[in-house]
Amino acid sequence: MRFMIIVRATPDTEAGVMPEEPLMAAMASYHEALAKAGVLLDVAGLQPSAKGWRVRYRAGRVSVVDGPFADTQSLVAGYTLIQVRSREEAMEWARRFPAPMGEQADAEIEVRQLYEVSDFAPGKQRRADTGHP
């Protein structure tokens, strides 16, 4: 099963401020540990929303709204995609995630389980989120 560890944006990430060296090193070593454990599928950091845009669908009309966006808390700054055998394993890896904005800074990460392609088989009941397929 796959889980996405999502790092929320902060004013710093939105300003395009690159993390300090110790944090960079902590992130690198965390992801190296994931890779060495054979669980890392993908990882990426996202550029500030100022460089992005939204496509808005309203009553059948489509419009494009350029960033930046003010609702920082709902923005994503990066993600790490892992493949593990159980929910608890994902939890343990998430627990080890370095404080994403530096040791003393407030921040939040969120972990979500992915649907697998097989979850969308026609007529198939989606598996409940029990930790075992």
Added chain:
Amino acid sequence: MTQEATHRAIEAVWRIESAKVIAHVARLVRDVGLAEELAQDALVSALEHWPEAGLPNNPGAWLMAAAKNRALDRLRQDVLHARKHEELGHDLDALQAHVVPDFVDALAEASEDDIGDDLLRLVFTACHPLLSTDARVALTLRLIGGLTTDEIARAYLVPEKTIAQRIVRAKRTLTEARVPFEVPRAADLPARLGSVLEVIYLVFNEGYSATAGDDWMRPALCAEALRMGRIVAELMPDESEVLGLVALMEIQASRTSARVDDEGRPVLLMDQDRSRWDPLLIRRGLIALARAESLGGARGPYALQAALAACHARAREADATDWAQIVALYDALAQVAPSPVIELNRAVAVGMAFGPAAGLEIVDALGVEPSLANYHWLPSVRGDLLAKLGRLDEARVEFERAAEMTRNARERDLLMARARAVGNSP
């Protein structure tokens, strides 16, 4: 946290850490079986302490330290024991070397790199050619995969006792033969690595052959094999065949949800709904393959098989398949790893690239191959080529023969359906 939740959390920690802990302890005590026992003791101790005290901040380091202390105690006892019996010899010198203070300190400061080396030693030891294939598979799943005996038994549809005995015997064999805990020397490396990759691919294929209704541990073997393959690829980043195998497994795994239909019947590659292939796994597979090729490993057997899988992965529709390229790859594979099965697959590709008559020629040359006498894919392929040539009666006979030979009920249905289809054609 409830007791139950804590236990599951400890289980997860164990799964992440156990191989590293066992590997590191094995380097101290030079015995994989004993190392696993000592690591298990550390786990038991965690199960006693953590539910009350809570999970430590660094549970991996906790387990490692607990297991290592047990190992060092054990070594000290051995020295005392040996002294008492005046069995002073070179064995004792070796044991004492483990307990002189500066040596112990040095051991305590094992870096991440050292732990990687230990893990690699563990992988090679579990896949030692001295052991039977079954024993290698069981031991690898247990020591590297961190699976319980029960999980392995369920995955292989055998009683738990069978697996338990297999693992005990394997450990005993390694101990009795005094198999050194090491990464093989350069001269032995290709063959020994071959054994490691074979074990991993066997596990993958066992999972890949699982059918609907099987215990969920069976298909989970694919994920286990992929995980172990990725681990070995991280440990040996310059070995192109490791990357070749990883690429092969990633691409094959990408088709998991397209290869059976809603009723659990197998769907042939050419008939699969390619929108259900997993693009992330394909991308990972193609990257691993490109890396294997850039290391000069394009003609390794696993890299070639991965390249074949990649040809299909790159074709957005079945009709867009580059059959000429596939024929070229099978030609290369037939040279480095000749086998009747590969020859048969080459015949299929030739049939697609250059017409059924050319394919049939190769199949007919294989007709006398004794190792294919009970291989249902031979008449199945022959039937397919004959049908394309319009020789429908002969095709029907071949499909029926293939249906009689397969032991897989779903495949039999598929073949009988094909026999009926050509029988009904005008």
